[in-house]
Amino acid sequence: MPIPVLRSVHVHPVKALRGFTLPEAEVEPWGLAGDRRWALVDDSGTVVTQRRHARLAPASAELLPDGGITLSAPGLEPLTVTVPAPVPAGEPGTRGRQDGTLPLDIFGTVIDTVPAAPEADAWFSAYLGTEVRLVHLDDPARRRPIDPRYAAPGETVSFADGYPLLATTTASLDALNSLIAQGDHADEGPLPMNRFRPSVVVDGTVPWAEDDWRRLAIGDVVFRVAKPCGRCVVTTTDQTSGERGKEPLRTLARHRKSGSSLVFGQNLIPEHRGTIRVGDPVKILD
Numbered sequence: 001m002p003i004p005v006l007r008s009v010h011v012h013p014v015k016a017l018r019g020f021t022l023p024e025a026e027v028e029p030w031g032l033a034g035d036r037r038w039a040l041v042d043d044s045g046t047v048v049t050q051r052r053h054a055r056l057a058p059a060s061a062e063l064l065p066d067g068g069i070t071l072s073a074p075g076l077e078p079l080t081v082t083v084p085a086p087v088p089a090g091e092p093g094t095r096g097r098q099d100g101t102l103p104l105d106i107f108g109t110v111i112d113t114v115p116a117a118p119e120a121d122a123w124f125s126a127y128l129g130t131e132v133r134l135v136h137l138d139d140p141a142r143r144r145p146i147d148p149r150y151a152a153p154g155e156t157v158s159f160a161d162g163y164p165l166l167a168t169t170t171a172s173l174d175a176l177n178s179l180i181a182q183g184d185h186a187d188e189g190p191l192p193m194n195r196f197r198p199s200v201v202v203d204g205t206v207p208w209a210e211d212d213w214r215r216l217a218i219g220d221v222v223f224r225v226a227k228p229c230g231r232c233v234v235t236t237t238d239q240t241s242g243e244r245g246k247e248p249l250r251t252l253a254r255h256r257k258s259g260s261s262l263v264f265g266q267n268l269i270p271e272h273r274g275t276i277r278v279g280d281p282v283k284i285l286d
Contacts, residue, residue, distance in 0.1 A: 230261035
């Protein structure tokens with residue numbers, strides 16, 4: 001059987017906005033370089049995602065060489081946002097700290113973030129029709145630990161949902177789309193891979209091969225598989241229009257349920273730094 005290969009690499013500079021593909025990417029301990037280093041926060045201090053605001057799907061952020069971003073969205077002029085100056089780490093959960101950080105509650109974990117320029121807040125607030133702020137993760141090495149049930153001490157993650165990278169396979173998407181075609185909402189399929197917002201997509205496996213992965217190497221970079229990825233309403237959101245449907249959650253509930261989670265893809269933690277490139281061989285180590 002042919003060795004699987006890396007089909008594509010995807011980076012999402014701002015959490016919840018549209019991603020873009022790259023021919024290669026640097027793997028850092030907390031994720032791909034430039035991936036999910038920016039996020040939106042509401043007036044209660046909670047992270048803002050497509051779960052509540054499907055309108056974020058058509059918006060995008062182009063990653064600039066210095067880590068800044070250029071924002072684009074329907075009906076608005078593009079806006080370039082520079083990286084705010086980093087600040088010292090402090091105790092989380094203290095709104096209005098004198099060091100200038102802004103606490104962000106991301107799925108129950110409160111971390112310090114650095115606010116972007118007010119122009120960015122105004123841009124996003126105008127787009128969503130509600131007050132939000134744009135924040136930056138200045139030092140991912142010390143701000144947000146990974147769930148200790150699946151990580152070693154000191155392992156951290158960016159603003160991704162929980163783990164540095166998410167891997168999916170084309171064979172499993174094909175299998176899922178075949179199941180959708182047999183269901184009550186067949187008119188919604190076939191679904192594109194961007195519904196699942198992966199970091200890396202692997203080609204050349206059998207369907208659901210990733211269920212058995214424990215460690216793998218993409219090129220020269222080794223990854224540990226943390227756990228299957230539980231899926232949410234974001235997967236039902238068209239990443240071009242922001243419209244929601246029923247799939248793939250209806251089909252995942254019938255065929256891909258693990259405990260209380262509907263799963264597709266695997267969460268990865270890198271064991272070291274390196275570069276991955278489209279076309280790299282993917283070797284299953286354990």
